[in-house]
Each structure stands twice: as C-alpha cells, then as structure tokens.
Amino acid sequence: xxxxxxxxxxxxxxxxxxxxxxxxxxxxxxxxxxxxxxxxxxxxxxxxxxxxxxxxxxxxxxxxxxxxxxxxxxxxxxxxxxxxxxxxxxxxxxxxxxxxxxxxxxxxxxxxxxxxxxxxxxxxxxxxxxxxxxxxxxxxxxxxxxxxxxxxxxxxxxxxxxxxxxxxxxxxxxxxxxxxxxxxxxxxxxxxxxxxxxxxxxxxxxxxxxxxxxxxxxxxxxxxx
Amino acid sequence: xxxxxxxxxxxxxxxxxxxxxxxxxxxxxxxxxxxxxxxxxxxxxxxxxxxxxxxxxxxxxxxxxxxxxxxxxxxxxxxxxxxxxxxxxxxxxxxxxxxxxxxxxxxxxxxxxxxxxxxxxxxxxxxxxxxxxxxxxxxxxxxxxxxxxxxxxxxxxxxxxxxxxxxxxxxxxxxxxxxxxxxxxxxxxxxxxxxxxxxxxxxxxxxxxxxxxxxxxxxxxxxxxxxxxxxxxxxxxxxxxxxxxxxxxxxxxxxxxxxxxxxxxxxxxxxxxxxxxxxxxxxxxxxxxxxxxxxxxxxxxxxxxxxxxxxxxxxxxxxxxxxxxxxxxxxxxxxxxxxxxxxxxxxxxxxxxxxxxxxxxxxxxxxxxxxxxxxxxxxxxxxxxxxxxxxxxxxxxxxxxxxxxxxxxxxxxxxxxxxxxxxxxxxxxxxxxxxxxxxxxxxxxxxxxxxxxxxxxxxxxxxxxxxxxxxxxx
Numbered sequence: 025x026x027x028x029x030x031x032x033x034x035x036x037x038x039x040x041x042x043x044x045x046x047x048x049x050x051x052x053x054x055x056x057x058x059x060x061x062x063x064x065x066x067x068x069x070x071x072x073x074x075x076x077x078x079x080x081x082x083x084x085x086x087x088x089x090x091x092x093x094x095x096x097x098x099x100x101x102x103x104x105x106x107x108x109x110x111x112x113x114x115x116x117x118x119x120x121x122x123x124x125x126x127x128x129x130x131x132x133x134x135x136x137x138x139x140x141x142x143x144x145x146x147x148x149x150x151x152x153x154x155x156x157x158x159x160x161x162x163x164x165x166x167x168x169x170x171x172x173x174x175x176x177x178x179x180x181x182x183x184x185x186x187x188x189x190x191x192x193x194x195x196x197x198x199x200x201x202x203x204x205x206x207x208x209x210x211x212x213x214x215x216x217x218x219x220x221x222x223x224x225x226x227x228x229x230x231x232x233x234x235x236x237x238x239x240x241x242x243x244x245x246x247x248x249x
Numbered sequence: 250x251x252x253x254x255x256x257x258x259x260x261x262x263x264x265x266x267x268x269x270x271x272x273x274x275x276x277x278x279x280x281x282x283x284x285x286x287x288x289x290x291x292x293x294x295x296x297x298x299x300x301x302x303x304x305x306x307x308x309x310x311x312x313x314x315x316x317x318x319x320x321x322x323x324x325x326x327x328x329x330x331x332x333x334x335x336x337x338x339x340x341x342x343x344x345x346x347x348x349x350x351x352x353x354x355x356x357x358x359x360x361x362x363x364x365x366x367x368x369x370x371x372x373x374x375x376x377x378x379x380x381x382x383x384x385x386x387x388x389x390x391x392x393x394x395x396x397x398x399x400x401x402x403x404x405x406x407x408x409x410x411x412x413x414x415x416x417x418x419x420x421x422x423x424x425x426x427x428x429x430x431x432x433x434x435x436x437x438x439x440x441x442x443x444x445x446x447x448x449x450x451x452x453x454x455x456x457x458x459x460x461x462x463x464x465x466x467x468x469x470x471x472x473x474x475x476x477x478x479x480x481x482x483x484x485x486x487x488x489x490x491x492x493x494x495x496x497x498x499x500x501x502x503x504x505x506x507x508x509x510x511x512x513x514x515x516x517x518x519x520x521x522x523x524x525x526x527x528x529x530x531x532x533x534x535x536x537x538x539x540x541x542x543x544x545x546x547x548x549x550x551x552x553x554x555x556x557x558x559x560x561x562x563x564x565x566x567x568x569x570x571x572x573x574x575x576x577x578x579x580x581x582x583x584x585x586x587x588x589x590x591x592x593x594x595x596x597x598x599x600x601x602x603x604x605x606x607x608x609x610x611x612x613x614x615x616x617x618x619x620x621x622x623x624x625x626x627x628x629x630x631x632x633x634x635x636x637x638x639x640x641x642x643x644x645x646x647x648x649x650x651x652x653x654x655x656x657x658x659x660x661x662x663x664x665x666x667x668x669x670x671x672x673x674x675x676x677x678x679x680x681x682x683x684x685x686x687x688x689x690x691x692x693x694x695x696x697x698x699x700x701x702x703x704x705x706x707x708x709x710x711x712x713x714x715x716x717x718x719x720x721x722x723x
Contacts, residue, residue, distance in 0.1 A: 033515050035547055039522030046529065077511060104514035105507055126518035129525045 025070040025140055025184060026050040026201045030060030030086065031102065032078050036125075040073065043129040044136070048163065048180040050204045057081030064090055068200050069097050071139045073132070076103045076114070084117050091118035098139035102127070137161065144187040151186040154246030156225065156233060158186050167225070177202070178221050181214075185234065185244035194241035218242060256445050260438060267437040268430075275426035282422055286415050287376070291364055294378040298408050301332055302382040305404055309393040312336070312384065314343050321346065331369060331409035337381070338402060353377050353407035373413035382406050451477045455485065462492070508673040509558060512687055516551045520544045554687045560620065561672070561689055564696035571614040571700050578609040578643060578652065578720070581619055585626045586641075592630050593639075603642035609650060611720050613701055621697045622652075624690040625716050629656040632676060632714065650720040658714040666707055670695045 027044050031037040032055045044051045052067065054060040057078035064072055064086065072090075076083035087099060100121040101114040111122045120142075121135050137149060137160055151158040157166045163179055165172040174182060180202045185193060195214045203213070218234060225233045230249030234242055253261075304316035320330045332345040333353045344350065349370045354377060356363045362380045369375040382404050388394045395402075451474045458472070473485055527540040563569040586593075586600060593600060611618075629639050637657035644651050661676070668674050673688035698705040704719040 033519055035519035035543060036515065036522050039519070039526045042526055043522070043529070077515075102518075104511035104518070106510070106514075107507070110507075125514045126521040129522055129529075 025136075025180065025187075026052070026068070027136060028060070028063055028067070028069045028072045029053040030055075030057065030063075030072065030078065030083065031075040032056065033075070039129065040132065043133065045204070047133050048176045048183070049136070050180075050202055052204075055079075057083065057086055061086045061089060064095070064097070065093070068197075070143060070201060071136050072097055072099045073136070074099055074101055074119075076101060076105065084114065087114075087117045087119060096143075098143050100132075100135055100139060102132075134161075140187065146187060151183075151189070153186060153189055153233060153244055154231075156246070158183060172224055174221070174224060177217060178224065181217050182221055182225075182244075185242065189244050192237045192240045192243045197241070256442075256449065259445055260441055263441050264434070264438050267441075268434050271430045271433050271437075275430050279419075279423050279426055283419055286419060287364075290376050290410060290412055290415065291378065294364070294376060294408055294410055295362070297410070298378055298380055298382075298406065301408060302380070302406055303385060305334060305382065305406065306385045306387055307395065307399075307402065308387045309389055310395060317343060317345065328371075329411065331375065331377075331411075333407050335405040336402075337405055347371075353379070353409055355379060355405055355407060357381070367409060369409060369411060371411075373411050374416040375409045376412045377407055377409040379405060379407040448478060452481065505672055508688075512554060512673060512689075513551060516547045516554075519547045520551075523547070550687075554689070557687060557689045557693055561693045561696060564693070564700055567700075569617075569700065571617060573612050574615060575610050576613050576615045576618055578611055578618070578622075578650065579604045580608070581615075581622050582626070582641060582643070582652075585619070585623050588623075589627060589630050592627075596630065596633065597636035598630060598633055599638050601638055601640045603640070603644075605643055605645075609643050609645075611650060613703075613720070617697045617701060621694045621701075621703075621718070624694045625654050625718070628690060629654050629714075629716070632656065632658055632661070634659055648721075652718040652720070653715055654718075655713050655715040657712055658709070659712045661709055661712075661714055663709045666709055669707060 025048075027049045029037060029040050029044070029051060031040065031053070034055070037053055037055060041051045041053045052063055052069075054063055055078075058080045060074070060078070061081060074083045074086060078086075083101060083103070087101070090097070090099070098120045099118065100123055101119040102123045102125060103110065103114065104125045106124040111124075114122045120139055123132060123135060141147070141149065141160070149160040151160065155168050156172075158164075159166070160183065165174055165179065165182065181198065184198065184201050198214045222232065222234050227233075227249075231246060232249075233244060233246050235245055235247060237243055301316045304314070304319065306313045306315060314334065316332060316334075320326045320332070323330075328347050330345045331347050331353065333342060333348060335342045335355060342352070344352075347370065351370050354363075354365055354367060356365065356379055358364070358379075362378060364376065364378050367375045367377050383399050384402060384404055386395055386399050386402075454474050455477060458474070473482070473489065477485060523540055523544045527537060527544075532540075560569075582602070582604065586602070626639075626641070633639055633656035640653070640655045642651075642653045665674075665676070670691050672692040674691070675688040695705060697703075698718070702721060704717075706717045706719075708715045708717070
C-alpha cells in the first residue's frame with residue numbers, strides 16, 4: 025500500500041514516515057503544499073495523510089483540487105485545529121477522516137488501515153481467501169490454524185493482492201502500491217517476490233493462491249490442483 | 250431614580266401640551282361667551298336704570314316713586330321687577346314687591362355704577378346694577394320749588410334682572426367645552442400612542458434583527474431596516490460599525506487562540522510521535538539518544554514559544570511596565586551579533602556594521618530592547634539570501650537615533666509587508682520546525698516598540714528588505 029504524507033513540520037513528518045514504513049507501507053512525503061499536490065496528481069496512492077497549515081498551498085486547497093478532479097483516494101486530515109467548525113470544514117471539503125494533533129502514531133496507522141479497507145470495499149480488518157486468512161491489524165497470515173511467516177515485503181505484497189481479491193493486478197500497480205521509489209527498480213523485483221510468496225503459500229494438495237495472467241498481471245484466487 | 254421610556258415621555262409631554270392648549274382654548278371660549286353675555290345684560294340693566302331713575306320724582310316737595318306705582322299696576326312685573334331705591338339723606342328705602350323684603354346690594358363702582366351677581370329671592374341667578382341717581386324735581390307752583398339744589402337730595406337705585414336662563418346656557422356651554430376637552434384629550438392620547446407605536450415599529454424590527462445577529466460571526470452584519478427613522482439612523486450606523494469592529498476583534502482573538510493552539514500542538518505532536526516511534530521497537534543506544542535529543546530540542550523550542558507568548562500577552566494587554574535605564578544600543582547590537590555568530594556562519598552570511606564608535610545611549614528597558622533587537626537581527630539572519638550581506642547601521646539625526654537592518658531577500662513578496670507584523674505570520678522559507686521560528690517575533694517586537702515609544706518600519710525595495718527602528722533619543 026502506498027501512502028502520501030504531506031506535513032511541513034519535519035519531526036512529525038519524519039516520525040509518521042518511519043512509522044508507516046515500519047508497518048509495511050510504501051511512503052512518499054512532502055513538506056510543501058504545491059509539491060504534495062503534484063505527488064497526489066501524478067501517482068496512485070491508497071491513502072493521503074494531509075496537514076492543513078502548509079506552505080505555498082494549504083491542505084484544504086489540495087483537498088479541493090483533488091476532489092474537483094474526481095480523485096477518490098481516501099484522505100486523512102491531520103491538524104492542530106480541533107474546533108467543531110474546523111472539523112466540519114475539513115470533512116465537508118472532502119476529507120474522509122480528521123485527526124487532531126497531537127495523536128498517537130498507532131491511531132494514525134489504524135485510521136490508515138480503515139481507510140484502505142474502505143477503499144477496497146472491505147468491511148473488516150480480516151481478509152479471507154479460501155482457508156487463508158490475513159489479519160491486517162496484527163499483520164498475521166494464517167492458513168487454517170497455522171501461521172504463515174512472511175517478511176514485511178512479502179506481507180505487503182500479499183495484503184495488496186488480498187485487498188484486490190478477484191482482480192487482476194498488474195506488475196506496475198504492485199510496484200506503485202507496494203514499493204518505495206528509492207528502492208531497486210529492477211523489472212523482475214515483483215516477479216521475484218511473487219515467487220517467494222507462492223513458495224510460502226504452496227498447498228500440500230498442489231492448489232495455488234496466486235494465479236498468473238500472461239501479459240496482465242497476477243490474481244489472488246485459490247485454485248485447486 | 251425611575252427611568253421613563255421615550256414613549257412615556259412623548260405621551261406625557263405631548264398629552265400635557267395638548268391638554269394645555271385645549272384647556273386654554275376652552276377657557277377663552279367660555280370667558281368670551283360669558284363676557285359678551287354679561288355685556289349685553291349690563292347694557293340692558295343700564296338702559297332700565299336710565300328709564301326707572303326718571304320715575305323717581307319730587308313733586309311739590311313730595312317724593313313720588315312712580316316706578317313702584319308702575320310695577321304695582323303691571324301684573325307681569327309685580328313678581329319680576331327687582332328694584333330698590335334708597336334716600337341717601339334719610340336712609341329710607343323702597344323695594345319692589347318681588348324683592349319680598351330682601352335688600353339688593355348697595356355698592357359704588359369706580360364710575361358710580363356697580364354691577365354684581367346675586368341670588369334673587371326666588372332662588373334664580375340675577376344680575377344687579379346700582380347707581381346713585383338724582384330725582385326729577387317738579388313743582389306746580391313756584392312757591393313750592395325746593396330751596397336746596399337737587400344734588401342735596403341724592404338717591405341710590407339698584408335694579409336686578411333674572412339671568413337664570415343665560416346662566417344655565419353658560420353652564421351648558423362650560424359643560425360642553427369640558428366634555429369636548431376630555432374627548433379631544435383622549436383622542437389625542439390614542440392618536441399619539443398610535444403614531445408613536447408606528448414610529449417605533451422599525452426600531453422593534455431592528456431590535457429583533459440585532460437579537461438574531463451572532464456576535465461571533467463577523468460576516469453576520471445586520472441590515473438596517475429601510476423604514477428606520479432618520480433620527481436614529483446615525484446611531485444605528487455607528488452601532489453597526491461598532492458591532493462589526495467587535496466581531497472582527499473577536500475573530501482575531503479566535504484566530505490568535507487557534508494559531509496559538511496550532512503552534513503548540515504541532516511541536517507537541519512532534520515530541521509525542523518522536524518518542525512513540527523511539528519506543529515501538531528495540532533500538533541502539535545512539536538511536537535512542539538521537540531521538541531523545543530531537544524530542545528535547547522540540548520541547549526547548551516549545552518553551553521558547555511559550556516564553557514569547559507570555560511576553561506578547563503581557564505587552565498586548567498592557568500589564569508589562571517598562572523599567573527605563575540608560576542602555577547602550579551599540580553594545581546590545583554587538584552582543585546579539587555575537588550570539589547569532591554560528592547561525593550567521595552557517596548560512597555563509599557576512600555582517601557590515603556601521604555603528605558609532607562612541608556609545609549610543611538611550612533611555613529604555615534593557616531586557617525588552619534586547620528582545621526587540623534579537624528578533625530583528627535574528628530575522629535578518631534567517632531570511633537573508635545565502636552568502637549575502639547584512640548591513641546594520643546606527644546614526645543620530647535631528648535629536649533622534651535611527652537604526653537600520655538591511656538584508657538581501659530576493660524571494661520576498663512585497664505584498665506581504667502588510668502581514669509581517671501579524672502574530673504567527675511566517676514566510677514559507679522558515680516553516681518546517683527546524684528553524685525555531687514561531688512567527689511571533691515581529692508581533693512581539695511591535696508590542697515592545699509601542700511600550701517603549703519606538704517607531705518601527707519595514708521596507709522592501711530592489712530585493713532588499715530593511716527594518717528601521719527610530720528612537721526618540723536620550
């Protein structure tokens with residue numbers, strides 16, 4: 025999942041980025057409003073975390089510009105302004121959530137999870153595909169009762185495919201939503217991790233969870249042998 | 250003391266004036282009618298007196314009250330003629346039968362004629378005229394002519410007339426006028442109340458409009474009713490302007506409070522997030538140290554901000570008192586430059602001071618002046634273009650001291666000059682939390698300048714930003 029953080033206060037921005045990356049998200053960050061808008065308009069994000077009091081362009085202006093352009097990406101406002109009027113203003117401007125500073129990073133993570141869940145039409149933090157279940161809160165994967173140990177990257181990849189269960193997801197989409205831009209951009213990085221994931225999810229009966237659609241991408245769907 | 254409403258006062262005073270006018274008019278009408286009537290009556294009486302006085306004769310030395318004889322012989326006059334005559338020499342009196350033994354008044358007027366009102370023996374109101382008369386003397390024989398002159402035989406005659414009819418008519422007139430007065434008064438009061446009620450209706454509508462207006466919403470300026478009386482338009486306009494100013498002040502206060510909350514909450518969020526992230530997993534000692542140091546730095550900045558806000562609040566609310574002593578402006582500037590030395594070097598800046606060699610002594614508050622110069626010089630250091638020159642000069646002119654601080658600032662928007670002294674205003678260059686700039690420095694400087702009676706101006710021209718501080722001199 026790829027998150028955009030637009031916050032001008034450096035210590036807070038750094039802490040949020042680190043927290044989100046630790047939780048397995050790919051994160052882009054900007055300290056200025058106009059640059060943040062450029063990021064949002066030119067990349068596909070699963071959630072945008074947006075401060076209001078920004079230099080050059082404030083958060084409400086960014087919100088308005090994106091919504092007018094038809095962007096449906098979930099947006100969480102973070103602001104020190106806690107009055108009811110300010111919250112109403114932010115929500116009416118198109119924000120999906122409003123978090124008042126100071127806040128716990130854990131809460132921010134939970135709200136990001138909630139927004140991404142909603143964006144993909146999932147009602148709970150628990151995703152189930154066949155006998156595979158994925159607990160997004162605990163970042164745990166179970167097959168039946170047995171836990172499947174995954175690396176953070178493998179987990180992020182599986183989570184993204186699970187959120188888009190039943191859909192064919194292209195390599196580019198996986199790259200955009202799971203990988204940080206500063207990471208190695210080799211063309212087969214996605215294929216390599218898909219291979220790792222397949223190996224860890226392989227079923228004794230030969231059934232597979234990750235299907236390949238040649239020329240299109242990958243699909244998370246259990247197929248018996 | 251009871252305060253009466255305009256309505257009550259208008260009703261009372263207008264009602265009083267109307268009552269006075271109506272009462273005066275009624276009185277004048279009544280008096281005129283009465284005077285005219287009595288004049289007619291008195292004329293009649295005088296005419297009767299003239300006639301009857303001729304009927305008092307002395308014939309051959311004998312008094313003959315022929316008027317009495319005429320009355321007795323005229324049945325219509327027996328009960329209606331009220332005449333009495335006195336012999337002023339002997340005091341004897343002769344009365345007409347209608348008087349029934351009662352006396353008419355015997356008084357003298359200034360011209361010998363006296364009029365008065367009486368009650369007649371029959372109970373009716375009467376009008377009487379009295380006058381001294383001289384009898385008509387006649388003799389049949391010259392030897393019977395009186396030896397004394399007729400003036401030595403004066404008589405007083407009084408004649409009364411029944412004026413009950415006229416009196417009743419006057420009474421009816423008086424009653425009618427009184428009723429008319431009362432009715433007119435009532436109608437006047439009702440009309441006055443109606444007019445006042447209609448006149449005050451726009452004010453009542455205005456009252457409702459004002460009642461519904463939200464003083465916390467500066468955009469909610471009430472509209473003046475079109476039918477408002479011209480007498481109060483000026484007052485309402487002033488009130489509306491005052492209300493708008495109060496709303497603006499409230500809005501600025503709310504904005505200031507919101508800004509303070511924002512400026513404190515944001516670094517607080519930074520501290521909380523930094524420490525929370527430090528604790529989320531096991532880390533190396535140096536990692537912990539780095540994060541704790543960062544949190545400590547932010548906390549220190551917050552402390553400085555709180556300090557500045559306290560200063561600002563005290564100065565803005567005029568609870569701070571300047572302690573005036575003799576201070577050396579040159580030394581204050583040099584001290585500040587020394588403190589900011591690292592920051593100056595870090596940005597590749599150089600400083601060109603043009604300070605007088607001798608001390609520049611002023612009567613001022615050393616602490617506040619230090620804060621002021623620290624803010625101005627600190628801003629110049631923070632906002633100067635990298636590797637540029639900051640010029641600081643102090644000069645004496647016309648008994649005043651001028652201090653100028655100039656720095657190159659290519660990206661400064663001249664339109665922002667009007668905003669730089671607003672609380673929490675910061676240019677985009679120093680936002681982000683790393684610079685320690687809270688945006689309160691210039692507002693604080695302005696408050697200090699007000700307290701110390703210093704003039705402070707900002708100019709921007711040809712990519713150079715200049716702050717000028719003018720002291721009134723020692």
